[in-house]
Amino acid sequence: MKRGTDVLVVGASAAGLATAEALRREGFPGRITLLGAEPHLPYDRPPLSKQILSGQWRAERTLLRPPRLLAGLDLELILGSPALALDAANRTVRVGGGSITADHVVIATGATPRTLPGPPGLRGVHVLRTLDDALALRGGLNDAQRVVVVGEGVLGSEIAATARELGRDVTLCGPLSAPMAGQLGDLVGARLGALHRDNGVRLELGAAVDGLTDRKGEVTGVALAGGAVLPADLVVVAIGAAPVTGWLEGSGLSIRDGVVCDAYCRAAEEIYAAGDVARWQHPALGEVRWENRTNATEQAAVVAAAIAGTPRPHAPISYFWTDQFGTKIQVHGTVTREATAQVVDGDPEDGRFVVRYEQEGAVTAVLGWNMAKQARIRRQELIEGRADPVPQESRSR
Structure with a gap:
C-alpha cells in the first residue's frame, strides 16, 4: 500500500460508506473523501419502503452510523454535492464550484428510479x-x-x-x-x-x-x-432503476447498464466501482450487475482490498430479503425463469418452507419463506454445486 495516498469515494450511501470503513480496517492511512449528492448523512435504504413509509421509524433511525462513529473514520464528508464529470486519466471529479483529484477513485453513485x-x-x-x-x-x-x-x-x-x-x-x-x-x-x-x-x-x-x-x-x-x-x-x-452514470459520459470508462469492471471491481487504472452502479465480471456467472444491500457491502470490501494492495476477485453468492405482511422471504443465489422449483423443507400450507431451484442439474438458488435457519443450511448446496435427491412427497405442488 502507498502511504499517504488519497481515495475519493463518489457516493455516500451503503457502498460508499462501506468502502471507507473497509479501507480503515485494511489499515489505509491516507485521506478518504466521501462525496454525496444528497444532503443527508449516509443512511440505509431497505427501511424506506417499510419502517419509514409506515411511520414506525423516525428518519434518524436509518443512519448507517451515528455521527460519533463517522467521526472516528476520519473522513472528509462533502454532502449535497453531486459529481458532474470524471476525467479518468487524471482521476479528477468535477463538482459544483471546483474539482477533486485523488490517487484512487471509487464510483458508488447507485441507481435512480425509472x-x-x-x-x-x-x-x-x-x-x-x-x-x-x-x-x-x-x-x-x-x-x-x-x-x-x-x-x-x-x-x-x-x-x-x-x-x-x-x-x-x-x-x-x-x-x-x-x-x-x-x-x-x-x-x-x-x-x-x-x-x-x-x-x-x-x-x-x-x-x-x-x-x-x-x-x-x-x-x-x-x-x-x-x-x-x-x-x-x-x-x-x-x-426498476437505472445506474447513475450520466456524469461519466466522455470519461473514457466503459458504460453498459452500469460501470463495466473486471473481477476485482476495477474499471480503469486506480478507478473502481461498487454497489448498484457496478457491472462486474463474476468469475462464475459472467458479467452481472446486482441491486441489493448485501452486494453493496461485500463489493465495497473487495474494492478496499484492491486499493490496499491485496486484490481478490468478487465472487459472491447473491442474497436479498423482503418483508411483507409479517412474512420474511430470503433468497440465496439467482432465480431464473428456466429453473425448476422444489419444496425441500417445511410445507407452504403451514407458512414455513424452503424452495430449491435447479437448472441443468445445478442448484442455482435457495429460498426460505419464514424459515431462515434452514435456508442458510441449504445454501451450502449452492457452494457445493450439487443437490441431494428430493423425496417425491416434497416436490412442488
Whole structure:
C-alpha cells in the first residue's frame, strides 16, 4: 500500500460508506473523501419502503452510523454535492464550484428510479429511492384513499404491502403474472400473490402499463394496455432503476447498464466501482450487475482490498430479503425463469418452507419463506454445486 495516498469515494450511501470503513480496517492511512449528492448523512435504504413509509421509524433511525462513529473514520464528508464529470486519466471529479483529484477513485453513485412517460410534475405521482422520496410518499399516503402501485417487483410489492397495512385501498399492477415472479419464480410468486390478496391488495397483473391519466395536473389513474384504467389519487411508480452514470459520459470508462469492471471491481487504472452502479465480471456467472444491500457491502470490501494492495476477485453468492405482511422471504443465489422449483423443507400450507431451484442439474438458488435457519443450511448446496435427491412427497405442488 502507498502511504499517504488519497481515495475519493463518489457516493455516500451503503457502498460508499462501506468502502471507507473497509479501507480503515485494511489499515489505509491516507485521506478518504466521501462525496454525496444528497444532503443527508449516509443512511440505509431497505427501511424506506417499510419502517419509514409506515411511520414506525423516525428518519434518524436509518443512519448507517451515528455521527460519533463517522467521526472516528476520519473522513472528509462533502454532502449535497453531486459529481458532474470524471476525467479518468487524471482521476479528477468535477463538482459544483471546483474539482477533486485523488490517487484512487471509487464510483458508488447507485441507481435512480425509472419513471413513466407523462406530464412533468404531475401531482400525486411518487417514486421511492431516497429518504426524501419516502417522507414525501408517507405524507401523500396520509391523504390518499385509492393507491395504485405500478411495478410488481421487490420494491413495488413492499410498498403495496405497507400502504395496505396503513388501511389504504391498494392495487398492484405490472406485466408479470404474480408479485416478484421475476425474482422468485412462478411457484413462490403465486404464493406471494395469495398473501397479498388475503390481505386485501387488489392484483391487476399480466398487463403492461401504457401511462397515467390526469385532470388539471393531478393524477387520476393508471392506463393499462387494452384500455382499462385503474382509478387512483396516488400512484407509486416502482418499475426498476437505472445506474447513475450520466456524469461519466466522455470519461473514457466503459458504460453498459452500469460501470463495466473486471473481477476485482476495477474499471480503469486506480478507478473502481461498487454497489448498484457496478457491472462486474463474476468469475462464475459472467458479467452481472446486482441491486441489493448485501452486494453493496461485500463489493465495497473487495474494492478496499484492491486499493490496499491485496486484490481478490468478487465472487459472491447473491442474497436479498423482503418483508411483507409479517412474512420474511430470503433468497440465496439467482432465480431464473428456466429453473425448476422444489419444496425441500417445511410445507407452504403451514407458512414455513424452503424452495430449491435447479437448472441443468445445478442448484442455482435457495429460498426460505419464514424459515431462515434452514435456508442458510441449504445454501451450502449452492457452494457445493450439487443437490441431494428430493423425496417425491416434497416436490412442488
